[in-house]
Amino acid sequence: MLYSSTSRQTTHVPLERAVLKGLADDGGLYMPASIPVLPASFFERLPQQSLQEIAYAVASAFLREDVPDQVLKRMVAETLNFEIPLVKVEKDIYSLELFHGPTMAFKDVGARFMSRLMAYFNRDKDKELKVIVATSGDTGSAVAAGFHQVPGIQVFILYPKGKVSPLQQKQLTTWGDNITAIEVEGTFDDCQRLAKQALADQELNRRHLLTSANSINIARLIPQSFYYFYAYGQLQRQGKPLVFSVPSGNFGNLTGGLLAAAMGLPVHRFVAATNANDVVPQYLATGIYAPKPSVQTISNAMDVGSPSNYARMEALFGGELEQFRRRITGYTFTDEETRKIIRQVYQRHGYLLDPHGAVAYSGAGKFLSQTKEPATAVFLETAHPAKFKEVMEDTLGEAIAIPARLQRFAEKQERIVPMQNSFQELKVILSEA
Numbered sequence: 320m321l322y323s324s325t326s327r328q329t330t331h332v333p334l335e336r337a338v339l340k341g342l343a344d345d346g347g348l349y350m351p352a353s354i355p356v357l358p359a360s361f362f363e364r365l366p367q368q369s370l371q372e373i374a375y376a377v378a379s380a381f382l383r384e385d386v387p388d389q390v391l392k393r394m395v396a397e398t399l400n401f402e403i404p405l406v407k408v409e410k411d412i413y414s415l416e417l418f419h420g421p422t423m424a425f426k427d428v429g430a431r432f433m434s435r436l437m438a439y440f441n442r443d444k445d446k447e448l449k450v451i452v453a454t455s456g457d458t459g460s461a462v463a464a465g466f467h468q469v470p471g472i473q474v475f476i477l478y479p480k481g482k483v484s485p486l487q488q489k490q491l492t493t494w495g496d497n498i499t500a501i502e503v504e505g506t507f508d509d510c511q512r513l514a515k516q517a518l519a520d521q522e523l524n525r526r527h528l529l530t531s532a533n534s535i536n537i538a539r540l541i542p543q544s545f546y547y548f549y550a551y552g553q554l555q556r557q558g559k560p561l562v563f564s565v566p567s568g569n570f571g572n573l574t575g576g577l578l579a580a581a582m583g584l585p586v587h588r589f590v591a592a593t594n595a596n597d598v599v600p601q602y603l604a605t606g607i608y609a610p611k612p613s614v615q616t617i618s619n620a621m622d623v624g625s626p627s628n629y630a631r632m633e634a635l636f637g638g639e640l641e642q643f644r645r646r647i648t649g650y651t652f653t654d655e656e657t658r659k660i661i662r663q664v665y666q667r668h669g670y671l672l673d674p675h676g677a678v679a680y681s682g683a684g685k686f687l688s689q690t691k692e693p694a695t696a697v698f699l700e701t702a703h704p705a706k707f708k709e710v711m712e713d714t715l716g717e718a719i720a721i722p723a724r725l726q727r728f729a730e731k732q733e734r735i736v737p738m739q740n741s742f743q744e745l746k747v748i749l750s751e752a
């Protein structure tokens with residue numbers, strides 16, 4: 320299977336090159352040149368299949384020509400060695416809890432799969448692979464956890480100073496060894512721009528093997544489609560149209576769902592639920608796509624002003640606004656609304672939403688209240704509420720428990736490389752490490 324750039328100026332490349340480059344030479348994002356459609360028998364079997372069996376079938380449709388079967392089976396088993404429960408919160412609304420992995424965010428799925436695929440493709444290379452990742456909170460730690468102490472790989476995490484939660488910062492900065500945490504004087508957009516600039520820089524590319532661990536990398540995107548099939552399998556028997564409400568910033572998670580739909584998953588509609596960083600809902604409303612500087616919110620992992628995966632969505636919809644609108648409904652929620660929903664759902668249903676899940680839950684509720692037909696909504700609960708301890712406690716007025724998995728980060732020593740919002744500085748850091 321070959322991969323083509325969303326900018327369509329470069330020739331098709333094999334999976335290995337797409338994964339080890341991250342970004343195409345023309346600045347576009349890699350997409351499968353043709354998306355495999357899964358047979359009806361696969362969908363009929365879904366309710367009886369485990370998460371790992373489903374993930375293996377989906378991964379194999381993309382990767383079987385490039386990765387030996389036994390290796391792929393092991394990758395899937397190591398990636399999904401934790402549960403993804405589907406929890407009923409109220410009538411017609413379910414939470415797909417994607418936060419039971421090692422760093423307690425949905426990014427664990429994509430990052431674990433990607434780290435194993437990259438290590439496989441990098442196994443015979445004599446040069447070290449430098450993996451660059453920009454994070455607004457969750458991606459960085461999942462990538463660090465996936466690559467920590469992997470021989471032949473160095474990871475550089477760029478995060479915006481003062482714009483991630485205290486626990487997220489601990490999860491980014493306490494690894495050491497082959498993981499370098501770079502604190503940038505700027506926003507997530509600056510981190511993402513610097514990372515993309517490094518990937519495209521000719522001089523750096525002459526001297527180093529560089530790739531990305533953000534969702535711009537196709538190795539992150541494919542696994543982010545697995546759990547949509549899994550949720551559908553559990554609700555299939557209800558026979559109602561299925562809606563996925565996805566908390567969205569860089570739109571990698573929603574694009575994973577679109578990939579699943581292109582493979583044949585019957586999804587009635589996707590809800591793109593955002594905080595004040597509402598570039599895509601605005602596009603859906605006005606037809607004008609206008610990236611703008613990100614603003615800081617309490618759902619900080621979604622503080623993205625120029626979502627990378629817009630390019631993939633545009634490619635999937637042939638750049639047609641009407642196609643976008645037929646598939647995706649966009650809603651945006653303020654911090655005040657997010658806090659109100661956290662309180663309400665906790666009081667009424669005893670369910671603790673994190674700020675990102677609260678935005679997605681709100682999107683699910685709003686869609687169901689506006690649609691005439693009966694439907695079941697699944698919202699993606701992307702991070703454990705304890706990652707946002709301060710916001711949660713301030714919102715609820717009570718202390719929340721911190722799982723041991725997170726608490727152990729809180730006790731570790733931070734190691735931070737401070738950096739101005741400067742590409743020259745980043746070049747020096749990358750070259751000297």
Ligand SMILES: N[C@@H](CCOP(=O)(O)O)C(=O)O
Pocket residue numbers: 453454455456457458459532533534535568569571572620621627
């Ligand atoms: N929400 C992300 C931002 C980066 O997104 P990605 O999916 O492209 O890696 C984060 O938490 O860091």
